[in-house]
Amino acid sequence: MQTADIKTKAIVVRAVPYKESDMLVTLVGVDMGKLTATARGCLKRGAKLRYAAEPFNFGDYVLSGRNGRYVITECSQIESFHAITDDLDSYYAGCMVLDALGKLSDEPQPQLMLSALRTLGALESGQEDADRIVTKFLLELLSLNGNQLDFAHCNVCKCNIDGDAFFRDADGIVCEHCKGLNFIRIDAISRAYLAGGEQPDRRLRGEANAILAQLIYEMLGVRISTRYFTEQI
Ligand SMILES: [Zn+2]
Incomplete structure (x- = not known):
């Protein structure tokens, strides 16, 4: 089965470190409700998507994956609070x-x-x-x-x-x-x-x-x- 990109306006309600440099992020999407997504490598120095794994971050998220296993591939911040x-x-x-x-x-x-x-x-x-x-x-x-x-x-x-x-x-x-x-x-x-x-x-x-x-x-x-x-x- 192919994976498709999902776009959703979402806010980070929780984030915990996962593996060496990933974060496991709980997002609530306006139209999707709660889902969990991995922010890969976001604990590395200078990681581009670090803010996308910060609690309170609200943005346009792009996720790839299916069946409840998602990876954050893009995020454009709307509000950091x-x-x-x-x-x-x-x-x-x-x-x-x-x-x-x-x-x-x-x-x-x-x-x-x-x-x-x-x-x-x-x-x-x-x-x-x-x-x-x-x-x-x-x-x-x-x-x-x-x-x-x-x-x-x-x-x-x-x-x-x-x-x-x-x-x-x-x-x-x-x-x-x-x-x-x-x-x-x-x-x-x-x-x-x-x-x-x-x-x-x-x-x-x-x-x-x-x-x-x-x-x-x-x-x-x-x-x-x-x-x-x-x-x-
Ligand atoms: Zn009464």
């Missing part, structure tokens, strides 16, 4: 975005990819706190996967929630009266922030994001496990 690595908070948040995108892209998710690119751009610009940007991304991620959450109203009795909220598998966000026996508690402070309120305390924003990560695990079965959450709490 390199400035994200200048600030530790942005860097951890950016790694979390790549991790989430990779874990949710077994099938192509063009909308989530756009959301991830927007989020990385916001982290790079540094105009807003990293944890606020993360909150927006995680809420958008849930919404794009059919799990839009309303933290202001009970999903069963429709009352305005004014205090703690509760998450139930079958019902989503519910109030104290509708919580039943099996629930995850969302404390009043996190709830108010996730409902769109202000939260001046950075640590508390981090805690709210950790709750969102737990809800993502409950609803989508994907554990976003990067240093972002452990470093903050």
Whole structure:
């Protein structure tokens, strides 16, 4: 069987050294979802394609190969998002975005990819706190996967929630009266922030994001496990 070139706009979500001077690169392509490709010889001095194997690199990739075994033959960079690595908070948040995108892209998710690119751009610009940007991304991620959450109203009795909220598998966000026996508690402070309120305390924003990560695990079965959450709490 012949091998054909594949062209795809893709971002590097992970890269590990492989053999003497290769990198094994996990890419998420806009139209292709997640795939693994080898960047041959890219650890050698002056290697032409080294940047194509750097996490965060977004570009037009040309791959050759078939049946899930690909080699990167060309890449023209669209955006490196390199400035994200200048600030530790942005860097951890950016790694979390790549991790989430990779874990949710077994099938192509063009909308989530756009959301991830927007989020990385916001982290790079540094105009807003990293944890606020993360909150927006995680809420958008849930919404794009059919799990839009309303933290202001009970999903069963429709009352305005004014205090703690509760998450139930079958019902989503519910109030104290509708919580039943099996629930995850969302404390009043996190709830108010996730409902769109202000939260001046950075640590508390981090805690709210950790709750969102737990809800993502409950609803989508994907554990976003990067240093972002452990470093903050
Ligand atoms: Zn209720």
